[in-house]
Amino acid sequence: MDSDPAALPLAGVTVVALEQAVAAPLATRHLADLGARVIKIERVGEGDFARDYDDAVRGMASHFVWLNRGKESLALDMKSAHGRDVATRLIAQADVFLQNLAPGAAARLGFGADELRDGHPELIVVDMSGYGDDGPYRGRKAYDMLVQAESGLISVTGTADEAAKTGIPTSDIAAGMYALTSVLSALVRRGITGVGAAVSVSMFDATVEWMGHPMYMRLYGNRQIARSGVGHAAIVPYDRYPTSDGEILIGVQNDRGWKVLAADVLERPDLAADDRYATNIERVRCRAEVDAAVAAETKRFTTAELDERLSAAGVPAAEVRDLAGVVEHPQLHERNRWRDVDTEVGPIRAVLPPMTFADVELAMGPVPALGEHTEAILQELGLEP
Numbered sequence: 001m002d003s004d005p006a007a008l009p010l011a012g013v014t015v016v017a018l019e020q021a022v023a024a025p026l027a028t029r030h031l032a033d034l035g036a037r038v039i040k041i042e043r044v045g046e047g048d049f050a051r052d053y054d055d056a057v058r059g060m061a062s063h064f065v066w067l068n069r070g071k072e073s074l075a076l077d078m079k080s081a082h083g084r085d086v087a088t089r090l091i092a093q094a095d096v097f098l099q100n101l102a103p104g105a106a107a108r109l110g111f112g113a114d115e116l117r118d119g120h121p122e123l124i125v126v127d128m129s130g131y132g133d134d135g136p137y138r139g140r141k142a143y144d145m146l147v148q149a150e151s152g153l154i155s156v157t158g159t160a161d162e163a164a165k166t167g168i169p170t171s172d173i174a175a176g177m178y179a180l181t182s183v184l185s186a187l188v189r190r191g192i193t194g195v196g197a198a199v200s201v202s203m204f205d206a207t208v209e210w211m212g213h214p215m216y217m218r219l220y221g222n223r224q225i226a227r228s229g230v231g232h233a234a235i236v237p238y239d240r241y242p243t244s245d246g247e248i249l250i251g252v253q254n255d256r257g258w259k260v261l262a263a264d265v266l267e268r269p270d271l272a273a274d275d276r277y278a279t280n281i282e283r284v285r286c287r288a289e290v291d292a293a294v295a296a297e298t299k300r301f302t303t304a305e306l307d308e309r310l311s312a313a314g315v316p317a318a319e320v321r322d323l324a325g326v327v328e329h330p331q332l333h334e335r336n337r338w339r340d341v342d343t344e345v346g347p348i349r350a351v352l353p354p355m356t357f358a359d360v361e362l363a364m365g366p367v368p369a370l371g372e373h374t375e376a377i378l379q380e381l382g383l384e385p
Contacts, residue, residue, distance in 0.1 A: 008035025026176030032070030070365030
């Protein structure tokens with residue numbers, strides 16, 4: 001497999017990012033992995049505030065090392081004329097400018113999409129926000145948890161007794177992935193037309209898009225889907241079930257799978273033949289009965305025994321792993337998915353990007369120290385450090 005940086009899909013593309021926290025840095029980290037040069041503008045002396053979220057990774061923040069490898073850190077005072085001049089010079093030479101400052105902040109600094117693309121129409125500008133650049137919520141604070149609440153995600157997450165936000169920043173990640181998709185799409189179109197783009201992506205819009213199934217249930221079924229913990233609101237049996245030494249998750253997707261589970265795996269052909277449970281719609285109506293019947297049988301097996309039986313029968317199942325189990329997951333180790341990434345305090349482990357190209361391994365560049373590349377970038381622009 002080729003390791004030449006020039007063979008990467010986005011080799012030769014330059015991205016300037018005025019970014020912080022999670023959503024925008026996620027998008028630009030993927031661009032860096034794909035081979036783009038990403039110049040991250042950070043505040044002098046402070047940097048991206050995600051640098052201070054925690055100190056779990058040898059004194060560095062877990063969010064920051066996750067989201068910022070492969071970038072160059074340029075420390076600028078964007079409130080000064082000098083800082084804005086440096087940024088303007090960089091953007092004039094860039095292919096992409098992406099920002100997720102507070103609503104209107106980039107435009108007030110002179111970095112609005114219309115202004116930047118005037119005389120530079122091939123530039124791709126991506127403005128990221130919490131709720132979009134218009135509407136009554138435009139100026140609201142938009143932290144991930146708040147957007148999860150406003151988008152309805154929290155209303156469908158948790159147990160019957162208690163709502164919960166997701167354990168990862170879902171709204172941030174959704175917006176970051178749509179920003180990434182926007183950049184890639186705009187680059188393809190620019191390759192055909194020569195014209196760039198002005199794109200806006202909001203965390204709210206991205207999360208609402210992901211709410212499609214429960215929203216359609218509300219729009220056309222006139223009901224709010226119930227919070228069901230690990231279980232599935234619309235499929236039964238689809239939950240975690242006890243074994244003699246732990247738990248296993250079983251996810252039956254169709255009526256044939258139910259018959260295989262009941263008759264072949266659990267050795268209960270009477271359940272498979274019971275007309276009350278013949279279709280998923282009927283099993284959902286009898287959720288408590290079905291789950292109790294399945295649980296009574298799964299307790300007869302160890303987790304390993306049941307997992308083997310389910311796998312052999314083709315019934316979807318999974319071990320519910322904690323994070324220690326994920327770090328040691330055999331699927332990651334057998335496929336050689338771990339790499340070392342350089343940082344200012346030495347190498348750290350990271351998993352290869354999900355996009356796996358057959359001919360080239362994606363870049364996993366160092367995590368930059370604050371302002372590490374400032375002097376080199378200023379000299380590149382012909383300016384005094």
